[in-house]
Amino acid sequence: MEGELVRQRAEVRTRPSRRLTAVSALGPLTALAGLVWALVQPYRITMLDPDKYSFWYLAIQPPLLVILAGAVFHFWIVPGLLADLEDAEGRP
């Protein structure tokens, strides 16, 4: 009985909080938005037709910029922020 209670409490404690989930989802959702945009407006992905465009239009492709911004945020900002959040919430 006690062992079962301990297991249940441990499960409750390890379930991510809403704040953890929300912060973790921001980057992937942004990248997903960029991906959906690329699918809806494929002509924005100029590398698919490189001969038609000049340097700047090949270098700067808005849907890819959105994906890049989401990725930079997810891999640079989020890990440290999640660690601090877990620490503040008293998680292991």
Added chain:
Amino acid sequence: MQPPAEVVHWMFAAGFVFLGLCLLAEAIVGREIWRRRSWRAYLWPGVAFLMGIFMWPVMVFFTASTIHMLAHGAWAQTMMLAGAAQLGLVRGKLKSRLWELTVPLALAVSGAAFLIHEQNGWLFSRSAFLHHVMGWTLYIGTLVTLGRIVRPRSPVFNTGFAVMFLFIAVVLFCDRNVAPIFGHLSPLAGGR
């Protein structure tokens, strides 16, 4: 080798997406946790200051009229002022909370600059439409920012502040050099 104006807007938009995500994360976790690592506290003011600096070459190389140049110059100055004041507040060099007012000031001046320097109507072209949208968005953002100063812990105002930057990014990404808006393009802008 100079990038087209719409490409410059897209690059700024990417910066605003990143800034909006950081501010949204700060709104979710709260200011105390966000500032546990000091470099994160400097992120938003630093990016705002940097974008203000980048606005100067935009003013010099991408403006075709005096009023357009003045508008970009006003954005550059107020963005740098707001960024610098926020950096000073985070660092502790500036003590008075009145320095927080530099952010709504920057937004109000930027909003006015958008609306004043766009001399065409809403449906003249996509660019004109976006100028009007941006101007009014910045005015609404000014009110949200004032609310954020009065109630710094309010999740509504903090989220609203972050969403404003994400919306600005969407508007900037929509920009094209010449394009119709809802099927309208003035003959003066190249439409039929």
